[in-house]
Amino acid sequence: MQVETTEINGFLIEEFNQHKLEEGKTQGVCPLCSSNRKPAHQKSKCASYDWQRGIGSCHNCNSTFQLHTFKRKGNPLKVYERPPVIDVKAKELGAQAEDWFKKRGISKKTLEDLKVTAGNEWMPQTQKSESVVEFNYYIGQELVNVKYRDGRKNFKLYKGAEKVFYNIDSIVGHGFCVIVEGEMDVLALHEAGIENAISVPNGATLNHNNLDYLDNCIDYFIDMEKVIIAVDNDTAGEALRQELIRRLGAEVCYLVDFGEYKDSNDYLIGEGKEALMDVIAKAKQVPLENVTTFRDVEGEIEDFVKNGFKPGFQIGLENFDDIFSTYTGQFITVTGVPSSGKSDFVDQMAVGYNKNYQWKTAYASPENHPTYLHAHKLMRKIWEGMPGAKDIKTDKWNQVADHVNDNFFFIDMEKYSLDAVLKKGAELVKRKGIKCLVIDPFNKVRDVSGSDDVNRYTMEYLSKIEIFAKKYDVLVIVVAHPTKMYKDKDGKMEEPTMYNIKGGGEWYDASYHGLLVHRDYEAKTVKVKVLKVKFQNLGENGAEAHFKWDAASGCYIPHELVGLNDEKMPWE
Numbered sequence: 001m002q003v004e005t006t007e008i009n010g011f012l013i014e015e016f017n018q019h020k021l022e023e024g025k026t027q028g029v030c031p032l033c034s035s036n037r038k039p040a041h042q043k044s045k046c047a048s049y050d051w052q053r054g055i056g057s058c059h060n061c062n063s064t065f066q067l068h069t070f071k072r073k074g075n076p077l078k079v080y081e082r083p084p085v086i087d088v089k090a091k092e093l094g095a096q097a098e099d100w101f102k103k104r105g106i107s108k109k110t111l112e113d114l115k116v117t118a119g120n121e122w123m124p125q126t127q128k129s130e131s132v133v134e135f136n137y138y139i140g141q142e143l144v145n146v147k148y149r150d151g152r153k154n155f156k157l158y159k160g161a162e163k164v165f166y167n168i169d170s171i172v173g174h175g176f177c178v179i180v181e182g183e184m185d186v187l188a189l190h191e192a193g194i195e196n197a198i199s200v201p202n203g204a205t206l207n208h209n210n211l212d213y214l215d216n217c218i219d220y221f222i223d224m225e226k227v228i229i230a231v232d233n234d235t236a237g238e239a240l241r242q243e244l245i246r247r248l249g250a251e252v253c254y255l256v257d258f259g260e261y262k263d264s265n266d267y268l269i270g271e272g273k274e275a276l277m278d279v280i281a282k283a284k285q286v287p288l289e290n291v292t293t294f295r296d297v298e299g300e301i302e303d304f305v306k307n308g309f310k311p312g313f314q315i316g317l318e319n320f321d322d323i324f325s326t327y328t329g330q331f332i333t334v335t336g337v338p339s340s341g342k343s344d345f346v347d348q349m350a351v352g353y354n355k356n357y358q359w360k361t362a363y364a365s366p367e368n369h370p371t372y373l374h375a376h377k378l379m380r381k382i383w384e385g386m387p388g389a390k391d392i393k394t395d396k397w398n399q400v401a402d403h404v405n406d407n408f409f410f411i412d413m414e415k416y417s418l419d420a421v422l423k424k425g426a427e428l429v430k431r432k433g434i435k436c437l438v439i440d441p442f443n444k445v446r447d448v449s450g451s452d453d454v455n456r457y458t459m460e461y462l463s464k465i466e467i468f469a470k471k472y473d474v475l476v477i478v479v480a481h482p483t484k485m486y487k488d489k490d491g492k493m494e495e496p497t498m499y500n501i502k503g504g505g506e507w508y509d510a511s512y513h514g515l516l517v518h519r520d521y522e523a524k525t526v527k528v529k530v531l532k533v534k535f536q537n538l539g540e541n542g543a544e545a546h547f548k549w550d551a552a553s554g555c556y557i558p559h560e561l562v563g564l565n566d567e568k569m570p571w572e
Contacts, residue, residue, distance in 0.1 A: 364437070
């Protein structure tokens with residue numbers, strides 16, 4: 001009888017029981033090896049079937065196989081190039097390539113199982129056609145990408161193709177998977193008997209905020225109980241490891257220690273198949289939350305002893321960077337009187353973090369509606385000018401539009417609540433890899449579970465933000481209007497402080513950092529003042545940076561207060 005479930009790991013079952021096995025039975029023949037066995041053993045029950053997970057395993061050939069075929073939900077929003085369909089048998093590797101793989105511990109059967117082929121391809125590194133090995137990326141039966149590797153260890157992916165994990169279909173139905181850093185490591189694990197291993201398509205770099213292949217494959221991990229991360233034992237591998245943990249959740253992640261070896265393939269060559277299986281099996285769970293030991297932070301301690309404080313993240317405005325920076329896992333409170341330019345400056349901060357570190361930002365900004373105008377403001381800042389009608393659908397328009405689309409996300413709710421916003425923020429961390437969340441303003445994103453007592457309400461509100469920021473290693477920027485404003489003896493509006501926000505004492509105490517954005521209408525300037533920095537290495541309390549407004553780009557530009565021109569400001 002067919003199982004009731006219609007999907008596994010977030011993917012729809014396209015064909016139930018593709019091998020036409022005896023339904024409902026937990027034991028039976030193997031579709032991979034039974035027909036090739038001696039006649040007396042062809043009907044032997046050498047395989048086990050798990051219909052709920054859609055996975056079979058054979059005790060004779062030690063293979064796993066999918067009982068069903070699957071298809072992805074819906075269609076990708078982007079249109080990707082597809083490599084031409086290949087005839088795997090017509091593109092066999094040849095003796096020389098097979099011999100090279102053999103020296104790396106990889107058998108011909110493994111190469112056939114993962115459909116590794118050979119051909120000729122123009123390589124940009126050498127500027128000519130080269131003999132290459134082809135690692136073919138499939139989703140279901142469809143070839144979606146190809147990684148080409150020549151004899152000089154030059155690589156390239158098929159231009160314009162969708163980035164996904166290599167061998168991604170192998171993890172469907174499994175309760176665990178192994179993530180590695182290269183196709184060779186997938187082959188090594190397959191050789192050792194671990195078939196549900198996948199690889200990132202483009203290795204690891206120190207900046208791994210933009211994991212587009214994870215965005216495209218996130219549904220595969222919905223029901224994953226255990227993710228074993230076995231990336232390279234180097235600095236870039238560590239950066240990738242931490243981002244995968246952040247995106248997939250520490251509660252399901254386990255870490256492999258290869259010791260003196262660089263990766264899975266090196267371990268296979270040096271120690272053999274059984275040892276490789278053993279080191280994967282001994283992967284240790286990411287340390288528990290709320291419990292830290294010296295060994296958990298020893299690497300950070302060593303780095304601090306050697307190098308001192310880590311530099312904070314900056315937005316790329318020189319005069320502001322001189323007085324303020326921040327870490328992720330923290331939150332910044334930005335205040336100022338109405339129409340002082342707070343939202344514009346926060347936008348510029350988000351754009352600056354994006355330019356410098358490729359951070360993606362999500363906005364919960366009820367006051368920035370309609371959304372298309374907010375998106376247009378961000379477009380202007382990235383464009384560095386005002387696009388006109390003649391620019392629509394030009395190459396630059398499409399480039400900037402794609403950039404805004406892929407890096408800035410607008411949480412749009414009929415009724416905003418803090419819990420709902422943080423839940424959506426967590427989803428955007430996992431699906432899009434955001435590193436910054438903007439709440440603008442806080443009083444329009446209510447905490448429905450909060451206390452009637454102002455101070456207690458504020459404390460609970462900011463506590464939830466802090467927990468979110470730490471858990472997902474995100475920078476949260478909260479815009480908070482002052483409740484009371486006063487004029488000085490000359491009739492000018494006084495500069496508010498964090499104590500002028502409703503529940504002010506809690507705001508000052510709980511915030512990691514505080515910024516004031518304040519307009520001087522006479523001088524035609526905007527001042528940004530540091531009201532608080534939690535760590536003195538990140539800024540200077542009381543320091544100020546002054547800006548003029550560039551009307552075309554919608555950006556603040558650092559300047560000196562002497563010799564200002566008469567350019568109109570945006571509020572005039």
